[in-house]
Amino acid sequence: MTNPSSGRREQIIQAAANLFCARGYEASSMRDIATTLNIEAASLYHHIKSKEEILETICFGMAETFLNGIREVNDIYFNAEERLRMAIQNHVRILTSNLSQSTVFLHEWRSLKGEKLIAFKQLRDQYEKGFRTIVQDGMNEDIFGEVDARFAVLSILSSVNWIAEWYREDGAMSSDEIASRISDFVLGGLRKKLVTDLDYKP
Amino acid sequence: MTNPSSGRREQIIQAAANLFCARGYEASSMRDIATTLNIEAASLYHHIKSKEEILETICFGMAETFLNGIREVNDIYFNAEERLRMAIQNHVRILTSNLSQSTVFLHEWRSLKGEKLIAFKQLRDQYEKGFRTIVQDGMNEDIFGEVDARFAVLSILSSVNWIAEWYREDGAMSSDEIASRISDFVLGGLRKKLVTDLDYKP
DNA sequence: TTTTGTGTCTAACAAACGTTAGGTGAAATG
DNA sequence: CATTTCACCTAACGTTTGTTAGACACAAAA
Numbered sequence A, B: 001m002t003n004p005s006s007g008r009r010e011q012i013i014q015a016a017a018n019l020f021c022a023r024g025y026e027a028s029s030m031r032d033i034a035t036t037l038n039i040e041a042a043s044l045y046h047h048i049k050s051k052e053e054i055l056e057t058i059c060f061g062m063a064e065t066f067l068n069g070i071r072e073v074n075d076i077y078f079n080a081e082e083r084l085r086m087a088i089q090n091h092v093r094i095l096t097s098n099l100s101q102s103t104v105f106l107h108e109w110r111s112l113k114g115e116k117l118i119a120f121k122q123l124r125d126q127y128e129k130g131f132r133t134i135v136q137d138g139m140n141e142d143i144f145g146e147v148d149a150r151f152a153v154l155s156i157l158s159s160v161n162w163i164a165e166w167y168r169e170d171g172a173m174s175s176d177e178i179a180s181r182i183s184d185f186v187l188g189g190l191r192k193k194l195v196t197d198l199d200y201k202p
Numbered sequence C: 001t002t003t004t005g006t007g008t009c010t011a012a013c014a015a016a017c018g019t020t021a022g023g024t025g026a027a028a029t030g
Numbered sequence D: 001c002a003t004t005t006c007a008c009c010t011a012a013c014g015t016t017t018g019t020t021a022g023a024c025a026c027a028a029a030a
Helices: A006-023 A030-036 A041-046 A051-075 A080-097 A099-111 A114-140 A149-161 A175-188 B006-023 B030-036 B041-046 B051-075 B080-097 B099-111 B114-140 B149-161 B175-188
Strands: none
Touching: A006 A030, A006 A051, A006 A099, A030 A041, A051 A080, A051 A099, A051 A114, A080 A099, A080 A114, A080 A149, A080 A175, A099 A114, A114 A149, A149 A175, A149 B149, A149 B175, A175 B149, B006 B030, B006 B051, B006 B099, B030 B041, B051 B080, B051 B099, B051 B114, B080 B099, B080 B114, B080 B149, B080 B175, B099 B114, B114 B149, B149 B175
């Protein structure tokens, strides 16, 4: 391996993510992480600089993954509804394919400090902005009703992010199935549609 | 005061809630809480039994507040849509009127231990069940479309709970305004309504 | 065979943690 | 006035925290 100890490093970060996800960053000790890997706490420091660095790696790594997703979607020339469905599908796929790291990304970023915290919030804002563009486009295209885009996006993202609370890999619904249902819900709402509503889709 | 030191006790719990909300339970020390009140950490123990007890008081106190709300709503004989609007309004009001304790209720209950954790989850399930009843009734009344009630409720609650992330008392929107918008969103969805949709409301 | 590097170990560190014991001074109570 | 009660204090406890220093085992490279 050209990059020294990079394989072990990823193992450590994944083990840490699992612990941070289950108990939270502050409640997880370096000794806890080490025990998971059957080594001593001090041994971790040959692969990582500090506990803080682990959190930063997870948070910024996932932030980039999510951001790449929304950028790809917005580069495609589709209408707003299709793009929103794709963005949601993308989000749910990332979330479910690495649930631990996603949960850390969603919940534990509060423990970032100083400039790292500021930088992270900016990435998060950028992601929201990607969704806002879609909602705004939808309104311009006269597909979506007039809503507060910022407000709508926060509602959408919150629905999608809550998945992390209850999704388990052995569950009945697949990632894409969940995304599809959320999309329907977000687009159509709870209220019953009349057959005369020409825009109605299943 | 008949109950000794109960006034001071509430001050401590509120101060703790503010800290737990800002930095998380594990990251907040007894010395931090004490400093906020301009006393020493040891002095706290004249009013409370342990740090854990503070968290329990906040979590179970708020759980009861939320539960009383949904019970009142479901005791009233209104249709499902009206009851859902009331339940959401109620939820948002509680959330915004004590943002710190609500945030602790939503995020920090993970730090509860043993039987307390189990008991708390049960209360949470009961609250969700209250909402599920409304959604189910709405489907029976043929007001709501056919959806997975459990799924819909989680979406609704997640939207509502995300408020805690961005709501500030000095913000432009009032508590009831937020509740009203979320209700519209949840009921109507994003997609534009045609005028032929007789159920359409603003 | 020697050298170099990598991954882990033991041992220890200073700091921070939740919590307890026992004392002090002021206010309320008799 | 004497006594009790109350809210707080100082000092300290045992534990756990993140992290560092230095040694050892084992591999590949020279």
